[in-house]
Amino acid sequence: MYSIELKVNGRPYSVMVDLKTTLLEVLRDKLFITSPKVGCNTGDCGACSVLLDGRLVRSCITNALTAAGREVTTVEGLARPGEIHPLQRAFHEHYAAQCGFCTPGMILAAKALLDENPEPTRDQVREALSGNLCRCTGYVKIVDAVMAAAQEMAGAGALKAGRG
Amino acid sequence: MELKVVGHRVKRYDGLAHVSGETRFVDDVIIPGTLTVKALRSPVSKGLVRGLDTSAAEAMPGVAGVITAADVPCNAYGMVPEQPVLVAEAIRYKGEPIAAVAAVDEDTALEAVTRIRLDIEEQEPVLDPLEAMKPDAPKVRPEGNVYMYGQRPFRQIVFGDVQTGFKEADLIVENEYFHPSMEHAQLEPQVSLAVPEASGRLTIHTVSQALYFHLGMLCGILQMEPNDIRCQAWAARTGSAWRHNAGFSDLNLAGGTVGGGFGAKNDLHADHVTALLALKTGRPCKWRWTREEEQLYSTYRGAWRMTIKDGVKKDGRIVARQMKSIRDAGSYTSLNAYVVDKHCFLAAGPYFIPNVYVQGYCVYTNKPPASSMRGFGVTPTTFATEVQMNRIAAELGLDPWEIRFRNAFRLGELTPTGRVVSSAALVEVLQKLAAQAGVDLPADLKALTSARKGEAS
Amino acid sequence: MKKKGIGLAAGFYPSGMSGGGDSSQALVKIQPDGSAVLTVGSCDIGQGCKTVLAQMAAEVLGLDYRLVKVVNSSTDLCPLSMGTFASRVTYVDGNAVILAAQDAKRILLEAAAGLLEAAPEDLVLAEGRISVKGSPDKTKTIGEVAGAATFGMRKLIVGLGHYMRDPSHPDPETGACDPFATLAWSATLAEVEVDTETGQVDLLRLVTSYDVGRAINPLLAEGQIQGGAAMGVGAAFSEDLHPYYPSLDFQPTNLGDYAIPTSLDVPDVESVIHECPSSHGPFGAKGIGEMTANCPAPAIVNAIYDAVGVWIHELPASPERVLRALEEQGKS
Numbered sequence: 044m045y046s047i048e049l050k051v052n053g054r055p056y057s058v059m060v061d062l063k064t065t066l067l068e069v070l071r072d073k074l075f076i077t078s079p080k081v082g083c084n085t086g087d088c089g090a091c092s093v094l095l096d097g098r099l100v101r102s103c104i105t106n107a108l109t110a111a112g113r114e115v116t117t118v119e120g121l122a123r124p125g126e127i128h129p130l131q132r133a134f135h136e137h138y139a140a141q142c143g144f145c146t147p148g149m150i151l152a153a154k155a156l157l158d159e160n161p162e163p164t165r166d167q168v169r170e171a172l173s174g175n176l177c178r179c180t181g182y183v184k185i186v187d188a189v190m191a192a193a194q195e196m197a198g199a200g201a202l203k204a205g206r207g
Numbered sequence: 208m209e210l211k212v213v214g215h216r217v218k219r220y221d222g223l224a225h226v227s228g229e230t231r232f233v234d235d236v237i238i239p240g241t242l243t244v245k246a247l248r249s250p251v252s253k254g255l256v257r258g259l260d261t262s263a264a265e266a267m268p269g270v271a272g273v274i275t276a277a278d279v280p281c282n283a284y285g286m287v288p289e290q291p292v293l294v295a296e297a298i299r300y301k302g303e304p305i306a307a308v309a310a311v312d313e314d315t316a317l318e319a320v321t322r323i324r325l326d327i328e329e330q331e332p333v334l335d336p337l338e339a340m341k342p343d344a345p346k347v348r349p350e351g352n353v354y355m356y357g358q359r360p361f362r363q364i365v366f367g368d369v370q371t372g373f374k375e376a377d378l379i380v381e382n383e384y385f386h387p388s389m390e391h392a393q394l395e396p397q398v399s400l401a402v403p404e405a406s407g408r409l410t411i412h413t414v415s416q417a418l419y420f421h422l423g424m425l426c427g428i429l430q431m432e433p434n435d436i437r438c439q440a441w442a443a444r445t446g447s448a449w450r451h452n453a454g455f456s457d458l459n460l461a462g463g464t465v466g467g468g469f470g471a472k473n474d475l476h477a478d479h480v481t482a483l484l485a486l487k488t489g490r491p492c493k494w495r496w497t498r499e500e501e502q503l504y505s506t507y508r509g510a511w512r513m514t515i516k517d518g519v520k521k522d523g524r525i526v527a528r529q530m531k532s533i534r535d536a537g538s539y540t541s542l543n544a545y546v547v548d549k550h551c552f553l554a555a556g557p558y559f560i561p562n563v564y565v566q567g568y569c570v571y572t573n574k575p576p577a578s579s580m581r582g583f584g585v586t587p588t589t590f591a592t593e594v595q596m597n598r599i600a601a602e603l604g605l606d607p608w609e610i611r612f613r614n615a616f617r618l619g620e621l622t623p624t625g626r627v628v629s630s631a632a633l634v635e636v637l638q639k640l641a642a643q644a645g646v647d648l649p650a651d652l653k654a655l656t657s658a659r660k661g662e663a664s
Numbered sequence: 665m666k667k668k669g670i671g672l673a674a675g676f677y678p679s680g681m682s683g684g685g686d687s688s689q690a691l692v693k694i695q696p697d698g699s700a701v702l703t704v705g706s707c708d709i710g711q712g713c714k715t716v717l718a719q720m721a722a723e724v725l726g727l728d729y730r731l732v733k734v735v736n737s738s739t740d741l742c743p744l745s746m747g748t749f750a751s752r753v754t755y756v757d758g759n760a761v762i763l764a765a766q767d768a769k770r771i772l773l774e775a776a777a778g779l780l781e782a783a784p785e786d787l788v789l790a791e792g793r794i795s796v797k798g799s800p801d802k803t804k805t806i807g808e809v810a811g812a813a814t815f816g817m818r819k820l821i822v823g824l825g826h827y828m829r830d831p832s833h834p835d836p837e838t839g840a841c842d843p844f845a846t847l848a849w850s851a852t853l854a855e856v857e858v859d860t861e862t863g864q865v866d867l868l869r870l871v872t873s874y875d876v877g878r879a880i881n882p883l884l885a886e887g888q889i890q891g892g893a894a895m896g897v898g899a900a901f902s903e904d905l906h907p908y909y910p911s912l913d914f915q916p917t918n919l920g921d922y923a924i925p926t927s928l929d930v931p932d933v934e935s936v937i938h939e940c941p942s943s944h945g946p947f948g949a950k951g952i953g954e955m956t957a958n959c960p961a962p963a964i965v966n967a968i969y970d971a972v973g974v975w976i977h978e979l980p981a982s983p984e985r986v987l988r989a990l991e992e993q994g995k996s
Binding site for chain 3: 210219354365384387388392415419460464466473487503507508510545552553581598601607615622624625631635644646
């Protein structure tokens, strides 16, 4: 067993892992952060997606040791306590979540996209989310939500830059 | 009357919880001391268990309990009560569970499964329903490979007389169609967490789509009375010898928040096993199926072979429809007999046809049981009859819109089961589709309503 | 060469278990502060039943929707439902919820009658208040009435509802029976582009039209339409659990090999909702959850024929199947 330190949603943690432990197991089984889900455990569905140093990864096939010293973001870490991130608000308002199982991973995939490309087209959104499977929604309202969030965030950004 | 809430685009009740990651699914329920469950599954499609020795697994450090068929009070369940929780002797499909282990962690449980000694006399399976229907086919089940609807090996729908209809027809159009098996592929796999409570109760955190349906089934398997007097013999159960059917026990199914169902969770998959292990070990037991188990061994939409023979008039009216459908049910009845019924009731499609004859077969093969999936018997027939509709149109030189308007049910017409159509709207639905799609229908089709048929041409 | 085609498919689907006999119960409890708790036995599998059932209860009780809490979490707490399948929950649970809410309303009005010195039939329940018809100044909030009823009148404001369609068994000779509460209707148009060299079929457009009786929540109805369309697209193009049917060879063991549609595979599904109310449905509603998965695949297959003149009689219409069909066509 090895002791590693990592930050999750801004908080520092120290956990014991072995050579096989996945980042998903660290989050769910050791830190009791249950928003990343076990959908397949083989890296196919994206329900386990988290941000590792801001990059979208599938935590079920990410070895925990590779997360040592790095920062993990799950959906709980997107906004300050009591607040809601524009992506979360947009997903709720546009009915982009039905059963909710794929939703945490989907929101993080959208966050990773918007961090890189703040004004995507619908096609670019579809491309960026194509690694996150959803069986309920048919994706249309997910794309609607991401486009709406992008607009809100771009508007807020414009205000910040004094262009509003 | 103006409605204040109904009819409005109200945001989803639990939507905020979904987007914040707060929604708790079964796998998110964390109870200290929970054991991990893994199953020993049959490596063959058909065979007989000749030897089963779990002693090496039970002796492993970290293994809290192992169950086999001998541990199941009533080892036959289902709408036709024939499906075992764990195979006693006769294996009917590859992957069928034979034993289950509860251990301190996944590695220990997986290792323990490999230490169970299993001797099987392999037998020749039958995988093709057409082969299974032959008299000399290997028997999937003792009662035979075809479900009996009363005295008949098929469900029969008789409406009017198709032979008369065929004589009146200008053209006969006959085709075969095949709808494959499908997996629900819901994102949340089968998961179950059974928790022994104080005073003889058992709470099962379940992904079931039907809590009461499964409560009844589980009580039958465990021989518990639903919500009976709290068991005062629980003290006896906490010793090394545990017993069901000590008289009275309680069962509480906790759930209602499911990460996708689509019919995948209308059958018991894990709850019966976790319940038995929880009772045996006295510890919470969780079984989370792997995606591979989900793909290969969970229930699924069974394949359908359908033959349609239609008698049609030159103007596109279907005057006779004869269908023969064969559903591959897999190895247990589950909901298959029921899906064949529903298929037959609706097989002729959303059209008034004066002469209909349908035969629906529910055929067993050595595969995991097929069961419910979104569309339940109507999905395959919609595929078959709607392609058939366009084939008819093509042969008659008619427009696919026109032929559907011509045959669409109107108010007051009879379905093949003799039911009056009291709410008809296919005409309007087609008109609205055309408008939305930018298809300019001819005036006579635009003028139609579901209230009455147009003038006969 | 790439060729475009358009295809049409129609369908229908019943609400509720085939053959009837499937029961649902509901319980509406008015809390002393005037909020409500609705308990039902049906599961939310993503379709949003907690939402539409809360809407129905709020409508009957004249309550703000946000004051209705829904509990469906265990058999201990919740009354019986056969379950969430057969497109039954909106219809059967909906009717049970309406009955339960009306029952709770009756008790509320009886309690209010005492407070407002009027007969229950002269009272109006709306927007969180109970008032005397024609005398709007004689009014109490639901909370005031509920509090007085609980503590002053020893009333338990709990409404009960139960709905079940009588079972109908098919005649063994003819199959004659009355298996369905109501029928809902559907139609779908698909536009595809077929690559005649690779057999690849791209779905360019999917337009859908549904009769839902009454859309209790059009937003949630769209969710079913779009989600069902995706399942139909998967059936049309890529999903096959036994690719070498009937053998078990090469069965897909993961979600990479069993290829369900991704965000790249489903277009912006268009939908139009028609309302032909069901006389027995809750507010006229019919079920929608399953039928949305049925028409897309045949519409796509019909569009393939329109594009390249080949019929596909076996799903999925994989590139291999399309190419083989084109080859056969080329030979003849």
